Amino acid sequence: MLRNGLLGTALLILSSSVLLRAPDLIGQPTFEDIAERAGAHFVLRNGATGKKHLIEPMTGGVAILDYNNDGWPDLYFVNGATVPGLEKIDETYSNRLYRNNADGTFSDVTRQAGVGGTGYSMGVAVGDYNNDGSPDIFVAGVGVNTLYRNRGDGSFEDATAKAHLSNANSSRRLWSVAAGWFDYDADGKLDLFVVNYLTWNPENERVCPNATAGYRIYCDPRYYEGLVNSLYHNNGDGTFTDVSAQSGIGAHKGKGMSATFADYDGDGKLDIFVTNDTMPNFLFHNEGGGRFRETALEAGVALNDNGQPVSSMGVDFRDYNNDGRDDLIITALAGESFPVFRNLGSGIFKGATFETGVARAVSSSSGWSTGFFDFNNDGYKDLFTANGDVQDNVEVYSSRRSRQPNLMLMNRKNGTFQDCTAQAGAGFKQLGLHRGAAFGDLDRDGKIDIVVTRLNEPAEILRNITGTNNNWLTLLLEGRKSNRDGIGARVEVADASGLKQWNHVTTAAGYASSSDRALHFGLGRSTVARVAILWPSGQRQKLENVHADQVLKVREP
């Protein structure tokens, strides 16, 4: 009996030590692709003609939003069009809205909702610009941008012209790739930032490298002239005013691919980060009074560590190392690495691409959308990148692969990441020309799922099936003085173990995509947490003894 008891104790100690020594194996983020069985059969069509029109590899984004306010996140995909006509000639080119049926399936409600779109769509941004409690949709595209006002009855109205957001009638038919909602002047109304790429005309398409070599490729953006981005101020009456020039945004020509917002220097005002393709990135510091100052170079985030601009594409701006300061991850092309910038405070960043282990993990990947999210609820944000080469024929002239798998890098809780893609489940085995990706808890099981688009192939809905008992907390903020979505609210969560983590409300993350505005925190083994919210209005709110494993709606006092 004694011997059996000793043996049992020994086994217990042994198993405990094995578990302690192998923390990396526990809570490994794991995903399965449920798109097929969920009935969301969306194929992103880029209208490729073989002539390698520059717009073809650039579409398209995806949004996770609860358009009908039933508490279940829905999906909105943007789509391409024919080239060079830039027309959605049939429904296969239509943008698509899928309603979450709350049972693991989705229904296509595009027609009823009236959001099929026009022209060649690129990106999407979701925000409740009129504070009516229903999320509205802005679609960025080639020469045509569209604002869909949510009527609150399951349908949308094209409010573009009414809102003065159309550039279709303007002499400048800009190619917009992405957009984002934020309240830069904290007046309680969401303003709109539109990311514009470059000057392109289908009638005068370049040929690269040449026809006689037997193949064409998509041209280098260096051959094209960049554009300035657009900032629209929300007038509060359903209209917007273009304040690009007076805000200082319009003074900087770039080749914008995506934008995200964060108060990187803690001065209480939201700043803007814009990725530029083959040009230095922009960090627009919010100076107050409706003015922005471009500070990327002095902050150390304009270029990679070698002083070279990379093909910056997707971006996320969140605190990965739980030090209370928002850090940057930028996706780029294979061989350029994906720059990571660690926020040192005082408006200064340090290149952390090598020290985080990201450099080595992504060396042969070309990344698009990306996001710092805590996929295994251990209290530390992990890193996802959607990958695929720009070229769909890169094998013809190089050793690279066009179709690539996505990457999942798990946060090792020490400032580094571990590539765990190989163990991330069937959802990460799929190759493709992945582009947009959005993040949100689609099945409300407390784990962040991912929706990823692929050029000319079915989109992936990566359901998070991570085997973990870690707890979580999701906060759904509702502003009163602040904008109703609570976008820009900064939230600190402290769990019972003393671990503190920070996040902020935004839908702008990744590439051309829009994620669920709900804020998600992994709590590890903690069952309660303390929450502190700094609303965009400046109001502070504290919540004690918040129970884990719930979606908590919090209203601004």
Place this chain on the structure above:
Amino acid sequence: MIRLLLGFSLTSCLCAVVVFAQDQTLAQKSQRAREAMEQGRFSEAVQLYSQLVREVPGEPRMIMNLALALHSAGDYERATRQLRTVTQMDPRSGAAWFFLGLDSLKLGRTSAAVDALVKAVDLDPVNKMALAELGGALLLVDRAKEAAEYFQRLAALDASDPKAWQGLGLSYAALSQNAFAVLDKIAAESAYVFELLGHSRLNERKYRSAFYFFRRALERNSQLRGVHSALAEIYQATDHPAWAELERERERRLQPVDCAAEPLACAFEQRQFDKIVNQTRGAATAEALYWQARAYTELSAEAFGRLAMLPPSVEIHELLAKAYRIQNLHDRSVAEWQEALKFAPADTRLQKELATSYFLNQDYASAHPLLERLLHLESRSGELNLLMGETLLSMQRPSDALKHLEAAERLSVDQSRAHAALGRVYMALDLPDKAIAQLKQVAANDRDGTLHYQLAKAYSATGKTALAAEELKLYQRLAASAAERHAKLNEEYQITAP
């Protein structure tokens, strides 16, 4: 080469066996040395022949054997010393002069190599290998005209020798470049110069640049023949067939060549390229130099055409590999080096070229194991260490890159590249002080500001904020001027309607 080497070695050894037949021990040693050579145990052969040379001093054939063993073991420095001794003792030893030339080439002493190889060829005018090596050495010292003569002799001896046509093509290409260089000096802004530059860019498939130069050529001489055809080619390649047809029509409308007034153009049209070369020898006019350059280019193309007609060889694949590299088609260059290596799998020079092309093609996963194998053979090669260091850095492995880049720095290859790469490695390893020391050495070469940017980051990491700000300003200035240059070029290099 190995077969030839063994041929020399065996002949000499047989002589040695006869000489020392009376001495059983020496004969056995000589036999063992010969076997070591045959079986590729060159270090052992060196030891044995060194002993034999000491034991039987003043015997040139034995010294020759030692030199061949040293050559085979890769010890070219000692080999040349022995070979010089042999040539002093026996000035009519064609083999000694030949190997002295080869080993001098290996040591980068090209002029000495030329002198030795000239003697080898004089002693044995039908030695095809000596002719080929001499031609190659002369090309290295910019004596292309003489090189062409030796390659012509080689072609006359054996028209099926790919080295002859490769060398001849390269010699003519060099002579064309020489003619252009003189032309550029005396008439830099002439239509002739722009036309030649246009063709050069067109051959490299740099269409926008070619277009720019052809247009400038037409601005100066709208009647210059071939320019409209070239523009048509560019339009066709860039998918503007209607514009291409228009340019072809313009070419057709040009006046036919008047042979009395334009003898060189006439000769060119009749493909009498040798005649043009002869008639323009020593000429100093822009027109003569233009036609001379074009004639040599055509002769070069003819020689390469002959090479292409021969069965596949190292030479044709090497030529194609280099051509693709110039055009930045590195995947194709890789394929050609791989084909070349099928004919000479052990050729480390070709392997180095393949590794370089892998690197340029950003195929670091393939470059890495090949460089590892090459470095195993030549661990003290600065060039290989540099390439390995840069490859590992590109693979995001700065810790592994460090030792190779430090070796490259020590071994005095491309110091600038080594310093710049070391700067990046030290920054990646969070050693900003060391990075500063490296970057400062190359900052003066910075054209686009990237090195000053890295220095700014390094100073910032060491808390030297004033220096960081200064470097950042330098970065901004250089980056702005680089952007301006690029924008200007971009503006100029547009393919527009005829």
